[in-house]
Amino acid sequence: MQTVIVVGGGAAGLMAALTAAQSPDRRVILLERQQRVGRKLLATGNGRCNLTNTGAELSRYHGEDPAFALPALNAFPPEETLAFFHSLGLLTAEEYGGRVYPLSNSANSVLDVLRLQLDKTGVEQHAPCPVQEIHRRGRGFALNTGEGEMTCDKLIVACGGCAGAKLGGVMDGYTLLKPLGHKRTGLYPALVQLLTEPDYPRALKGVRVQCALRLLRRDYCLAESRGELQFTDTGVSGPAVFDLSRAAATGGTGLTLHAALLPLSAEELGELLLRRQTQAPEAPASELFTGMLHNRLGRMVVKYAGLGANTPIGDLDRAALDRAVRACLDFSLPVRGTEGFDHAQVTAGGLRTADFDPETLESRLVPGLFVCGELLDIDGDCGGFNLQWAWSSGRLAGRLGR
Secondary structure (H helix, E strand, O other): OEEEEEEOOOHHHHHHHHHHOOOOOEEEEEEOOOOOOOHHHHHHHHHOOOOEEOOOOHHHEEOOOHHHHHHHHHHOOHHHHHHHHHHOOOOEEEOHHHEEEEOOOOHHHHHHHHHHHHHHHOOEEEOOOOEEEEEEEOOEEEEEEEOEEEEEOEEEEOOOOOOOHHHOOOOHHHHHHHHHOOOEOOOEEEOOOEEEOOHHHHHOOOOEEEEEEEEEEOOEEEEEEEEEEEEOOOEEEOHHHHHHHHHHHHOOOOEEEEEEOOOOOHHHHHHHHHHHHHHOOOOEHHHOOEOOEOHHHHHHHHHHOOOOOOOEHHHOOHHHHHHHHHHHHOEEEEEEEEOOHHHOOEEEOOEOHHHEOOOOOEEOOOOOEEEOHHHEOOEEOOOOHHHHHHHHHHHHHHOOOO
């Protein structure tokens, strides 16, 4: 009987173990350094678990060679992922932007069906059981673990990245595989809050707005996104911001975030403000965007435009109204950086994919070694894309080259 060890009980490791265990002639051992498997999975989607996105395609993934992800995504796309979970008894619901959640709105539901399947297929779970070293032994491997030495014929490493240390993010995978010849790229926090000059965000803490965003380095646009932005006391957060955070983390200095706070052209917004001026000429300028923006945000845009808050709207000349239009459609904030790995949902960067076969995820350097999930230099946008990569790559690695 062939023995397979899977290191890491996150999304990718769970899928890899379940896939490997489909062959009756295999003994599959799952090692997790934390008290129980799937802890990080429970925190995804604010505890709701955005388990996939029906629009998962190559353009939503990043790394030195994003195309590396294509064979795994093609072999186990979102529709097959959902069919797999439905076969385990999980009910799901699709929301805006192709995001898919468990119908229960609880990440526990996703983990519970996976744990039931682990028990059904006879996967041996060891937790907590950290791995300290991996050695080549003949054609197989010897692992020094918290429970002593373990050996196997095939090894799957799915330790995840270093994002979210409080939930189990570690450097273990990079450290364990370095002696076997595997190198990594630079590592950056992704899907994380941006830190900006605090004057405006601090006063807007908690305000949410649907907007279009551009991240600029001087006059060059590094990235664009659309969706929800949330102001915090140190900057901005939310799905639209998360999609820009990778570019912000790797983009160097001189960055500014530009937000169009309304889905209108300058001409359309200008006409609305002229109408407001006609209808409420005695109202203070602080009310210029009433009904269009959150009241605190509207007043802040007026301040940003350099208008006196108590100036009657009727006294604003055309130049002042034009400044208000520009302030609303190009509300810019200097970017000081991003929050660190402790606050990031995903690690950008990882083990160099050139050292792995994209058709199997087997190491080109160490036959019999497979790697999947966030440990590799592949990361996705916000909205279920990273979990889809975990399921797809875990499924492919768990096939063990079949």
